[in-house]
Each structure stands twice: as C-alpha cells, then as structure tokens.
Amino acid sequence: MSETPAELLRTTVRHDGARPFLTFYDDATGERVELSTTTFDNWVAKTAGFLTGGLSAEPGERVALRLPAHWQALAWAAACWSAGVCVVLGDEDDVEVAVVGPDGVAAAADAAGSAPEVVGLALRPLGxxxxxxLPPGVTDYAVEVPGYPDRFAPLAPPDDAEPALERAGVVHTLGGLADHARQRAEQLGAGPGGRLLVATDDLGTALVDALLVPLVVGGSAVLVRHEDPAGRSARTATERVTATAAA
Incomplete structure (x- = not known):
C-alpha cells in the first residue's frame, strides 16, 4: 500500500515535532506566521474533529475548498485527508461542505442550497x-474549531485508494498524492530535509508544493501569497531556502 498524507504527517510529527514546518507570508498585508510540525498537526486535528463531529462529514464525501493559497487552507486539506474526505477545488456544486474565504461569503450565502454546510474563514492573522x-447559514470556522481536541483518530484509517483531490476533472487518490508529490520533489530538486520556497496564490499549487512535497522529503516550506518579487532574494537567504517553486 502507498503512504497517505495523514501517515506522512504522523511520521513527521514523531521525527521532530518542534521544528518549523510551514512559514506563511502575505506580502500584501505584511503577515508572517510560522507553524511547527506539532502546531500544524494540532490545527489539522482540530479541523478534522470539526469536520467529522461538527459537520458530520464521512469518508468518501466531498468538501469544496474555495480558498486562496493560505496556511489555513493547507490545514483544511490535510484534515480532509485525515478523515478520508475528498478535497474538491473549483466551483463544483455536488459537495457536502463548502469552505470559503472572506471574499466568497456573500456568494456562498446566496447559494446556500448548493452545499448542506458552508464554513467561512476570515483568513485573519493567528486564525x-x-x-x-456572518449571513445565516454560514459558520465561522474560527469560532467553532478551538473547542476540538488537538489529536484526531478516525474510526478506521482511510484507504489509500480513496479519492483525495479533485481538480479540473482529474482525481488523485490518497496514495496517489504521495506518489505525485515524490515526482514533484524530483522536478524541484527538493532533497531530504529541504526547505522549499513556494510563491503562489493558487491553492492547488500550494497543496502539492508547500504541503505534500515537504511531507514526502521530511522538509518544510515557505509559502508566499501576493509575493513582492523584489524581496525574494532576501527572503530566500533569511529563511534558508534550498529549493524554489515559483515563477
């Protein structure tokens, strides 16, 4: 069987939970957030608990992530994969939960019938x-998620053949995601323990390059939204970047 993202995250936490795993910048706002492997895992666990306990999502169901490249979006994807839920990118209507950012709240409220559950993320610093x-029918993620445990264990581990990521009609399985990330790591020259700079506003790109590639190489990522290219060289040096996935 292939490894799943949840298994890779568990291995990473056991290896060195205190080391930086994901550093997020938004050059439009000046925000910088650094999450250790354990801190990121705690957000994933709380989100998975909210997803399964608060929203009643079950393995095999589909969750639309209508979000930008943001550290909370990566936590949501990892939570879905921990629970055996498929992440759908785009405006698909056939989903059980729709997760939207602040720019999508109004539209999601107007189309509340397209998903039984709508969750809004403010994407503000520190979550x-x-x-x-919020409009009726939209749940504030930051209000609900803190009460869930820092550890999550599904009733049964998701099968690696379960659908995990759907984008533009292409579906990756849980096991296929790990295999895809290893191929991508080779393309980027991301070796064991590498620290990858990922400058993108696209969530699909960020999920692979800033989340899955670091998991398969035992490394970390610096995810930059709204990048100011003039600051890349300084950031690369400051953050000790070893490989770059950016235009």
Missing amino acids: GRFTEP
Missing part, C-alpha cells in the same frame, strides 16, 4: 474570527 456577523 482570528470574522469581525462582522
């Missing part, structure tokens, strides 16, 4: 909640 009331 802050929305500052204004």
Whole structure:
C-alpha cells in the first residue's frame, strides 16, 4: 500500500515535532506566521474533529475548498485527508461542505442550497474570527474549531485508494498524492530535509508544493501569497531556502 498524507504527517510529527514546518507570508498585508510540525498537526486535528463531529462529514464525501493559497487552507486539506474526505477545488456544486474565504461569503450565502454546510474563514492573522456577523447559514470556522481536541483518530484509517483531490476533472487518490508529490520533489530538486520556497496564490499549487512535497522529503516550506518579487532574494537567504517553486 502507498503512504497517505495523514501517515506522512504522523511520521513527521514523531521525527521532530518542534521544528518549523510551514512559514506563511502575505506580502500584501505584511503577515508572517510560522507553524511547527506539532502546531500544524494540532490545527489539522482540530479541523478534522470539526469536520467529522461538527459537520458530520464521512469518508468518501466531498468538501469544496474555495480558498486562496493560505496556511489555513493547507490545514483544511490535510484534515480532509485525515478523515478520508475528498478535497474538491473549483466551483463544483455536488459537495457536502463548502469552505470559503472572506471574499466568497456573500456568494456562498446566496447559494446556500448548493452545499448542506458552508464554513467561512476570515483568513485573519493567528486564525482570528470574522469581525462582522456572518449571513445565516454560514459558520465561522474560527469560532467553532478551538473547542476540538488537538489529536484526531478516525474510526478506521482511510484507504489509500480513496479519492483525495479533485481538480479540473482529474482525481488523485490518497496514495496517489504521495506518489505525485515524490515526482514533484524530483522536478524541484527538493532533497531530504529541504526547505522549499513556494510563491503562489493558487491553492492547488500550494497543496502539492508547500504541503505534500515537504511531507514526502521530511522538509518544510515557505509559502508566499501576493509575493513582492523584489524581496525574494532576501527572503530566500533569511529563511534558508534550498529549493524554489515559483515563477
């Protein structure tokens, strides 16, 4: 059997939970957030608990992530994979849960019938909640998720043949994601323990390059949204980047 993302994350936490795993920058706002492997895993566990306990998502169901490249979006994807739930990128309607950022809340509320559950992410620093009331039918993720445990264990480990990521009609299985990430790591020259700079606003790219590639090489990532190219050289040196996945 192939390894799943959840198994890779567990291995990474056991190996060195304190080391930096994901560093997120938004050059449009000046935000910088650094998450250790354990901290990222805690967010994943809480989100998986919310997904299965609060939203009643079950293995094999589909969750639409209508989000930009953001550290919370990566945590959501890893949570879905921990629970055996398929991540759908794009505006697909046939989903059980739709997760939207602040720019998508109004549209999601207007089309609330297209998904039984709609979750809004404010995408504020430190995972802050929305500052204004949300429309009826939209749940504030930051309000709900803190109460869930820092550890998540599914009733049965997801099978590696389960659908895990659907994008533009292409479906990857849980095991296939790990295999795809290893191929991508070779393309990028990301060796064992590598630290990868990923400058992108596209969530699909970030899921592979900033989450899955670091997991398969036992490394870490610096994810940059709204990158100011003039600052790349300094950031590469400061963050001790060893490989780059950016235009």
